[in-house]
Amino acid sequence: MTKKQELKNRNIKSLYVHIPYCEHICFYCDFAKTIKPKSKENVIEYLNNLENELISYENRLDNLETIYIGGGTPSCLDEEETILLLKSLSKYVKNNKDFEFSIELNPESVSETKLKIYKEYKINRISMGIQTFNNDLLKKIGRIHDKDLAVEKFNLIRTIGFDNISIDLMYNLFNQTKENIIEDLEYIKQLKPDHISWYSLIMKDNSIWGKKNLKKPENDEFFDVIVNEGLKKLGYKRYEISNYCLNNKISKHNLSYWDNSLFAGVGFGASGFELINKKYYLTINEGTILNYQKKFEELSIEDYYFQIIMMGLRLVDGINISLEKNKDAYLFYKEKIEINIKKGFLLLENNYLKCNDKGFDILNDILVDIL
Ligand SMILES: C[S@@+](CC[C@H](N)C(=O)[O-])C[C@H]1O[C@@H](n2cnc3c(N)ncnc32)[C@H](O)[C@@H]1O
Ligand code: SF4
Structure with a gap:
């Protein structure tokens, strides 16, 4: 696609x-x-x-x-x-x-x-x-x-x-x-x-x-x-x-x-991830329980790619980088990702980028490093 x-x-x-x-x-x-x-x-x-x-x-x-x-x-x-x-x-x-x-x-x-x-x-x-x-x-x-x-x-x-x-x-x-x-x-x-x-x-x-x-x-x-x-x-x-x-x-x-799908969140405090007029937004319903409004935060391309990496690495199967949207995110952060592959925290296997057991334990540190 x-x-x-x-x-x-x-x-x-x-x-x-x-x-x-x-x-x-x-x-x-x-x-x-x-x-x-x-x-x-x-x-x-x-x-x-x-x-x-x-x-x-x-x-x-x-x-x-x-x-x-x-x-x-x-x-x-x-x-x-x-x-x-x-x-x-x-x-x-x-x-x-x-x-x-x-x-x-x-x-x-x-x-x-x-x-x-x-x-x-x-x-x-x-x-x-x-x-x-x-x-x-x-x-x-x-x-x-x-x-x-x-x-x-x-x-x-x-x-x-x-x-x-x-x-x-x-x-x-x-x-x-x-x-x-x-x-x-x-x-x-x-x-x-x-x-x-x-x-x-x-x-x-x-x-x-x-x-x-x-x-x-x-x-x-x-x-x-x-x-x-x-x-x-x-x-x-x-x-x-x-x-x-x-x-x-x-x-x-x-x-x-985790796999970069779009979701809507309704009700007080709920968050969502939506595509509106070709732009990606994180949404959050803020205010009070009986009077809340949806706030939209537009994602820059960099934030969008980071979100794909951050959420996708939580999955044991990891991120399918043969999919166009995921491949772009991978290419954007390729240099940092490769450093973490060399360190033995991440691996690239059959087009899937994923954490190994050691990587799972320190996923937050890896993400800070990639960012
Ligand atoms: C927010 S609750 C809502 C569902 C339900 N009220 C309940 O208590 O199970 C959903 C789950 O989030 C997890 N959770 C909530 N706060 C947490 C925290 N500070 N650390 C880890 N898990 C948490 C709990 O396991 C909880 O079952
Ligand atoms: S305070 Fe409510 S929502 Fe939070 S964990 Fe307890 S029962 Fe669930």
């Missing part, structure tokens, strides 16, 4: 929908969220604004391949609110089996009735935030569920008939031991989630812990080895730096963030 054709033919492939409400605030979290207001009117107003934002995209959301409802905590919407949201989204949902429609849930707000509603409105992928199966750690990080509830709700989700369940876990939490991780791996062995996102704690300035100036423990590598090796033994394929799956059930939605 020539550059001209590429600019003409690119459609928005994925839609992210943000629900900024939570029942509690975890100590590590700086995502766009607030405690769910008691007044239902506020929530309904937010959902109505969301629908208007979707309508403002006119026909630009006609070719979606994935929708992801994230948060915050989408499962803290009650049944009426959930139906209102899903009705607004239903016209974008395709009937084909490849269409991926995900929602994020917290164990404490999962219910049989809501799960049946999700199914009725064609949600086919569930992502549940568990973080750890250790009750003491769960308390220490500010969660309100315990491991038994997580297991109970996971099994309920399966019983209702969802065959694509992801769980979120975290490592490098304060006082988390090797034994804690091994315990988490035991639960994984028993539950067999189809997909796992297992992130190292990121200390965010705007989180409760960040505001207290707490520093992150420095043993990433130690846990990397236990997590990676442990999941490998259980048959999980690592396809992104922090994401693993069974039976190739990758997150198609998240892949669109």
Whole structure:
């Protein structure tokens, strides 16, 4: 495809929908969220604004391949609110089996009735935030569920008939031991989630812990080895730096963030990557929950190329540089990339530029070097 054709033919492939409400605030979290207001009117107003934002995209959301409802905590919407949201989204949902429609849930707000509603409105992928199966750690990080509830709700989700369940876990939490991780791996062995996102704690300035100036423990590598090796033994394929799956059930939605696809973000705090009048923009919805505006940041060609490298190197398969758009990014940064290949952090194999294991451990340093 020539550059001209590429600019003409690119459609928005994925839609992210943000629900900024939570029942509690975890100590590590700086995502766009607030405690769910008691007044239902506020929530309904937010959902109505969301629908208007979707309508403002006119026909630009006609070719979606994935929708992801994230948060915050989408499962803290009650049944009426959930139906209102899903009705607004239903016209974008395709009937084909490849269409991926995900929602994020917290164990404490999962219910049989809501799960049946999700199914009725064609949600086919569930992502549940568990973080750890250790009750003491769960308390220490500010969660309100315990491991038994997580297991109970996971099994309920399966019983209702969802065959694509992801769980979120975290490592490098304060006082988390090797034994804690091994315990988490035991639960994984028993539950067999189809997909796992297992992130190292990121200390965010705007989180409760960040505001207290707490520093992150420095043993990433130690846990990397236990997590990676442990999941490998259980048959999980690592396809992104922090994401693993069974039976190739990758997150198609998240892949669109990493492989330079276009995506729209709606709702307070949501971000997107859009092509408008042949120019690339990062978008972010800023303001307040009930009154936000979309801000557009035009990407210079250099920023655009850097984004391709930065996101693509997160993938285990790396960046396909035989594709025109990726090749240009590669050529733009070729000199620095080759230095990192010589250092043994990156490799170029069958037209794919990727990190080796050592490179994954220091990806941020490599990116700073390339920039
Ligand atoms: C923002 S939450 C939204 C979903 C849901 N409310 C939950 O808590 O699972 C999505 C995931 O991001 C991850 N996360 C949030 N803050 C993080 C941080 N500071 N460091 C690492 N992972 C984080 C957690 O694993 C969490 O499950
Ligand atoms: S991690 Fe999830 S539940 Fe906790 S505050 Fe963040 S969005 Fe809310």
